[in-house]
Amino acid sequence: MSDASRTTAVSRAPAEGKAGRLETGWRAALLTCVAAALLVLPPAAEALDEAFLIGLFTRIFIFALAAVSLDLILGFGGMVSFGHSAYFGAGAYVVGILSFHAAGGEAPAWPFSLPWMESAVAAWPLAVAAAALLALLVGAVSLRTSGMYFIMITLAFAQMLYYFFVSLEVYGGDDGLSIAGKNNLPGLDLENEASFYYLCLLILVVFLLIGRRLVHSRFGMVLQGCKENEQRMLALGFPVYRYKLAAFVMAGAVAGLAGALMANYMGFVSPGLMHWTVSGEIMVMVILGGMGTLAGPVIGAFVLLLLEEILSAYMEHWMIVLGPVMVLVVLFARRGIWGWFQRGDPDG
Amino acid sequence: MSILLVLEQVLNGLQFGVMLFLMAAGLTLVFGIMGMINLAHGSLYMVGAYICATVYQLTGSFWLALAATLCASALVGIAVERIALRTLYSRDHLDQVLATFGLILFFNELTKIIWGPRALFLDVPAALSGSVQIIPGVDYPLYRLAIIAVGGLVAFSLYWLIVRTRMGMMIRASASNREIIGALGVNVPLLYTLVFGLGAMLAGLAGAMAGPVWSVEVGMGENILILTFVVIVIGGIGSVRGALLGSCLVGFIDTMGRAFLPASLGLFLDPATANGVGASLASMSIYIFMAAILVWKPSGLLPVHARP
Numbered sequence: 001m002s003d004a005s006r007t008t009a010v011s012r013a014p015a016e017g018k019a020g021r022l023e024t025g026w027r028a029a030l031l032t033c034v035a036a037a038l039l040v041l042p043p044a045a046e047a048l049d050e051a052f053l054i055g056l057f058t059r060i061f062i063f064a065l066a067a068v069s070l071d072l073i074l075g076f077g078g079m080v081s082f083g084h085s086a087y088f089g090a091g092a093y094v095v096g097i098l099s100f101h102a103a104g105g106e107a108p109a110w111p112f113s114l115p116w117m118e119s120a121v122a123a124w125p126l127a128v129a130a131a132a133l134l135a136l137l138v139g140a141v142s143l144r145t146s147g148m149y150f151i152m153i154t155l156a157f158a159q160m161l162y163y164f165f166v167s168l169e170v171y172g173g174d175d176g177l178s179i180a181g182k183n184n185l186p187g188l189d190l191e192n193e194a195s196f197y198y199l200c201l202l203i204l205v206v207f208l209l210i211g212r213r214l215v216h217s218r219f220g221m222v223l224q225g226c227k228e229n230e231q232r233m234l235a236l237g238f239p240v241y242r243y244k245l246a247a248f249v250m251a252g253a254v255a256g257l258a259g260a261l262m263a264n265y266m267g268f269v270s271p272g273l274m275h276w277t278v279s280g281e282i283m284v285m286v287i288l289g290g291m292g293t294l295a296g297p298v299i300g301a302f303v304l305l306l307l308e309e310i311l312s313a314y315m316e317h318w319m320i321v322l323g324p325v326m327v328l329v330v331l332f333a334r335r336g337i338w339g340w341f342q343r344g345d346p347d348g
Numbered sequence: 349m350s351i352l353l354v355l356e357q358v359l360n361g362l363q364f365g366v367m368l369f370l371m372a373a374g375l376t377l378v379f380g381i382m383g384m385i386n387l388a389h390g391s392l393y394m395v396g397a398y399i400c401a402t403v404y405q406l407t408g409s410f411w412l413a414l415a416a417t418l419c420a421s422a423l424v425g426i427a428v429e430r431i432a433l434r435t436l437y438s439r440d441h442l443d444q445v446l447a448t449f450g451l452i453l454f455f456n457e458l459t460k461i462i463w464g465p466r467a468l469f470l471d472v473p474a475a476l477s478g479s480v481q482i483i484p485g486v487d488y489p490l491y492r493l494a495i496i497a498v499g500g501l502v503a504f505s506l507y508w509l510i511v512r513t514r515m516g517m518m519i520r521a522s523a524s525n526r527e528i529i530g531a532l533g534v535n536v537p538l539l540y541t542l543v544f545g546l547g548a549m550l551a552g553l554a555g556a557m558a559g560p561v562w563s564v565e566v567g568m569g570e571n572i573l574i575l576t577f578v579v580i581v582i583g584g585i586g587s588v589r590g591a592l593l594g595s596c597l598v599g600f601i602d603t604m605g606r607a608f609l610p611a612s613l614g615l616f617l618d619p620a621t622a623n624g625v626g627a628s629l630a631s632m633s634i635y636i637f638m639a640a641i642l643v644w645k646p647s648g649l650l651p652v653h654a655r656p
Binding site: 074080082141144145147148149151152153155156157159160163164166167168169170276280283284287317319320322323324325326327329330331334 | 379385432435436439441442443445446447449450451452453454455456457458460461570574577578580581585624627628630631632635636638639642643646647
């Protein structure tokens with residue numbers, strides 16, 4: 001772990017004085033601008049005949065949610081999980097499978113034949129629960145190890161789930177499942193692109209607020225302590241394994257929610273959602289934006305997805321640019337975009 | 349299910365295990381000695397397969413293609429190590445994962461640009477085509493037997509290299525303490541480059557031999573890479589013996605699962621369900637096996653002890 005990354009928000013706090021107040025004001029202004037821009041985006045996009053922007057930003061919010069959930073364990077907990085797409089995909093598949101049965105495909109058995117299956121009120125919590133359960137199982141085994149083993153094992157388990165769904169012919173196998181329509185949410189028409197956009201934005205903001213509370217809570221402090229020095233936390237008497245597992249399950253659950261939203265957004269689920277490159281992409285978002293911060297992953301998701309959108313419009317082989325860019329970011333910009341912002345502050 | 353069929357599947361498992369071992373040996377050395385997690389190892393496998401396919405199609409000689417592949421993949425490996433990976437040794441695993449992930453995207457796209465998105469298919473070289481009767485009543489493709497032989501040869505040479513030679517002594521010493529061996533006058537950066545080149549060459553060899561068995565396509569490296577991770581986790585990071593044991597186990601379990609699980613489940617379930625469940629279970633079997641090993645021995649079956 002390099003020294004730069006140790007200087008997280010926590011250890012920077014004492015340096016705040018006059019400069020701290022300046023920084024807060026600057027940050028509040030920026031935040032207000034961004035919030036206003038995002039709030040007026042759907043009507044503005046429709047007025048300008050660029051309605052695809054609504055969809056693009058909805059996708060960005062969903063990936064941002066997944067990236068923030070990964071950052072909770074990666075940036076704050078120091079657990080390099082390379083299988084985050086598994087929980088993302090599991091959440092999506094729960095929505096997909098429920099709606100598949102609701103649409104009357106394949107004689108639905110008892111638990112699948114109830115009328116609530118197309119309601120978001122039931123399907124989304126189920127997606128979260130399934131992803132959390134999966135994360136509990138994977139985490140319980142993987143957290144027995146650390147370092148390189150942990151990376152490879154989380155990756156291997158995600159790939160196992162990928163192959164499981166590829167060979168699960170009942171639910172479409174390799175081709176995936178089409179979803180007839182979005183889930184029903186009482187009082188909100190999710191088929192309306194703008195409503196779905198606002199819902200995703202709201203969920204992201206709510207999770208960011210919860211995340212902020214969590215990171216500064218006792219639980220969050222213990223988690224960050226485990227990242228800095230696990231032996232010391234053990235010596236202090238903290239049940240490190242249990243704390244880490246709890247964080248792992250939480251991150252998985254939120255990724256499951258992001259997956260459920262993704263299934264609704266795409267109207268389609270396939271094993272591709274669990275492919276390990278998706279894990280890699282989510283991880284890149286976290287690093288690109290700045291890990292160990294809550295704003296970082298959101299910025300990372302914005303930048304990466306917008307970059308993809310723009311590059312792919314101009315060149316077919318845009319990945320050949322993205323790959324080396326990633327290497328350069330890792331080599332020379334460890335603190336990510338949010339890190340630059342913070343360094344550029346007038347802090348005396 | 350006859351005993352002959354079982355024997356054939358055992359050989360298939362062994363052949364698959366050998367392919368995994370060629371990948372795992374290089375990867376585990378890089379893990380163990382440099383402390384480096386290299387996702388781009390699968391790309392070297394892919395590059396090897398493509399180079400072999402191209403030279404084979406141009407010259408018509410598989411042997412020339414094989415020689416070209418070995419040289420080219422070692423060179424590509426050395427170039428990658430010198431340009432990109434060298435600076436990553438001192439970084440944490442997260443940086444290594446991300447940078448090598450970026451390299452994979454680069455290599456995949458480059459391959460797509462040079463060779464196009466369509467898969468290539470290779471013929472088995474004439475000298476190794478056909479099959480031999482290993483015991484009366486069982487014919488087995490000669491090419492697959494040759495793969496097993498090559499794997500055995502490589503395993504033995506690696507053992508000899510690491511345990512019996514001066515270079516092997518330096519490799520082992522640098523794995524346990526790179527500062528001391530540097531202070532003793534060994535050129536450690538050069539040693540690392542050579543070890544990386546050796547690993548790349550083995551990955552290229554695996555890719556070249558895989559061509560006639562499976563198709564040569566973009567992304568072929570990633571599938572085998574993740575299986576290789578499973579092998580290394582089971583065997584213990586940094587241990588070549590562990591890699592050999594792990595690859596044979598994974599090769600056997602995967603092959604046996606795919607061949608016999610659907611049929612065995614058919615004894616209890618109706619055929620359609622048995623096929624579906626069997627196929628799913630078979631594709632998960634090695635991962636479940638890995639989880640079981642980890643619960644039992646968190647640092648693998650044959651871990652390397654001397655690692656500070």
